[in-house]
Amino acid sequence: MHILVMGAGVVGVTTAWFLQKQGHRVTVVDRQNQSGLETSYANGGQISVSHAEPWANPSAPLKVMKWLFQPDAPLLYRPRLDPYQWRWALSFLTQCTSAKAAHNIRQMVNLGTYSRSQLQALRQEEGLEYDQLDRGILHFYTNPTEFDGALGPAQIMRDLGCDRQVIDADRAVELEPALKPIRHRIAGATYTSEDESGDARKFTQALAKRCEEAGVEFLYGTEILDFDRASDRIMGLRTLREGHHETLRADSYVLSLGSFSAILARRLGLFLNIYPAKGYSITVPVRNEEAAFNVSLTDDEYKLVYSRLGDRMRIAGTAELNGYGRDLNHTRCRAIVRRVAEIMPEAGRWDEAEFWTGLRPATPSNVPYIGKSHFSNLYLNTGHGTLGWTHSCGSAAALADIVAGRKPEVDFTFSGL
Structure with missing residues (x-):
């Protein structure tokens, strides 16, 4: 299955990694010119359970x-x-x-x-x-x-x-x-x-390199504008890259755009309290x-x-x-x-x-959105607050299980919006 991940921060990149490990073809889209340049860039650096x-x-x-x-x-x-x-x-x-x-x-x-x-x-x-x-x-x-x-x-x-x-x-x-x-x-x-502890940006960029070596495609400098949709399915992403409009298509999509996830989700009538x-x-x-x-x-x-x-x-x-x-x-x-x-x-x-x-x-509770949305091919991995790096690998591994139809190994209440 071809899966398009929106966002190349630590959560988006770990999501791409665990999805490609499951055998999926993965594309990551981000407006920056490389991974880990927004909230992952100079955060506190703790893996703090x-x-x-x-x-x-x-x-x-x-x-x-x-x-x-x-x-x-x-x-x-x-x-x-x-x-x-x-x-x-x-x-x-x-x-x-x-x-x-x-x-x-x-x-x-x-x-x-x-x-x-x-x-x-x-x-x-x-x-x-x-x-x-x-x-x-x-x-x-x-x-x-x-x-x-x-x-x-x-x-x-x-x-x-x-x-x-x-x-x-x-x-x-x-x-x-x-x-x-x-x-x-x-x-x-x-x-x-x-x-x-450690440097989250270095981790994100090192893992993005491993992802590319494993066949993950990164489309940097690409702004996501809107969705194409039909009933309960996402049919594509409308994007702007180097002044050119393009619709990117995949079988499934993962929303991992940090604080901007809520703004984009509203285009679908989906409310995320982020x-x-x-x-x-x-x-x-x-x-x-x-x-x-x-x-x-x-x-x-x-x-x-x-x-x-x-x-x-x-x-x-x-x-x-x-x-x-x-x-x-x-x-x-x-x-x-x-x-x-x-x-x-x-x-x-x-x-x-x-x-x-x-x-x-x-989020008001500090608990992230991880799971499937009410759109049949849209998944959520966002809203991690101060614990984005701490929770990134676990939420990515759990989401890969959810995409595969398996029950994740962790005791956590997954989203079903």
């Missing part, structure tokens, strides 16, 4: 209200005259109960654990190199209230098989000596030894090896993640719900630099930080 607590939880509404007029807030909501933004926000509030948060944690831990094992097998099979480190992820808390609030979700994750251990400040500094300057401020921490959560990152050269971290870190109070990428450090996070614009907000950029320089002042050349922003495709 332990980062499964959704934004929508019982403490979220009060925090969002407190942060509403704080320009450097970890989660910034800027109301717009956009019905899709308001619909997303109202749905977010309905997910903020203890029962729904626990359900969503289960979904994300199950998918994350499965996906991490798929990634590890793929890496070993293909010999991929992407500045990966398998030294675990350490969540640290400088606010006692935030630490206390993390204990319940951490217990749920342990019950589901994610070994997120609660540790004290001394053990945190033992695992990561770079935290020593703030040892006296650490209220507590958790550590998940099986989690990993809204862009603009995230920021800084990439900084290491200045002092002894002061720099090697264990991947998560600063939950400030919603930041830290990954070591060779001689670089990547710190990413925060979320801005403010439409599809990707202009850099320098107040938010400086807030990241300020926080990290405060924690480990000697680690990096902070004045040389490279700033970047990307649009995470967030």
Whole structure:
């Protein structure tokens, strides 16, 4: 079967890989001139099963209200005259109960654990190199209230098989000596030894190369405009490439366009409750090896993640719900630099930080859309939010099973829109 995958980010490329492994002929379409140039380009770099607590939880509404007029807030909501933004926000509030948060944690831990094992097998099979480190992820808390609030979700994750251990400040500094300057401020921490880190863009582009060697065709510089459809079937994609209009045809189609999936799906009358959560990152050269971290870190109070990428450090996070614009907000950029320089002042050349922003495709529950749509030959693999790379291999492997008519190996509620 010929399958056309829309999107060449980490989710689209892993989808192409697992589909071609099943013997399908695969074409990937993307508007950029190579893979991994949008949300996969400079993200946080974590394979973080332990980062499964959704934004929508019982403490979220009060925090969002407190942060509403704080320009450097970890989660910034800027109301717009956009019905899709308001619909997303109202749905977010309905997910903020203890029962729904626990359900969503289960979904994300199950998918994350499965996906991490798929990634590890793929890496070993293909010999991929992407500045990966398998030294675990350490969540640290400088606010006692935030630490206390993390204990319940951490217990749920342990019950589901994610070994997120609660540790004290001394053990945190033992695992990561770079935290020593703030040892006296650490209220507590958790550590998940099986989690990993690495450069998502390098991974995506290395895997895209393997895909091409296996026969996958990539059509870069191609903008998707609309669909040709007949009843419940997609008959083709209307595209624009180098000024020429062309209709691309295949037997089946997979929508993996991140935040833009929702816009294109509306052309079919298909509603996906995905809204862009603009995230920021800084990439900084290491200045002092002894002061720099090697264990991947998560600063939950400030919603930041830290990954070591060779001689670089990547710190990413925060979320801005403010439409599809990707202009850099320098107040938010400086807030990241300020926080990290405060924690480990000697680690990096902070004045040389490279700033970047990307649009995470967030659902209100943080649970992605994976599965078959109500169109007989259209599949969904999108809406992964902050966990696109963490969930990419697992969602791609599961979708390949669904396309083949098999039940996926992971315990997850798949979409059937």
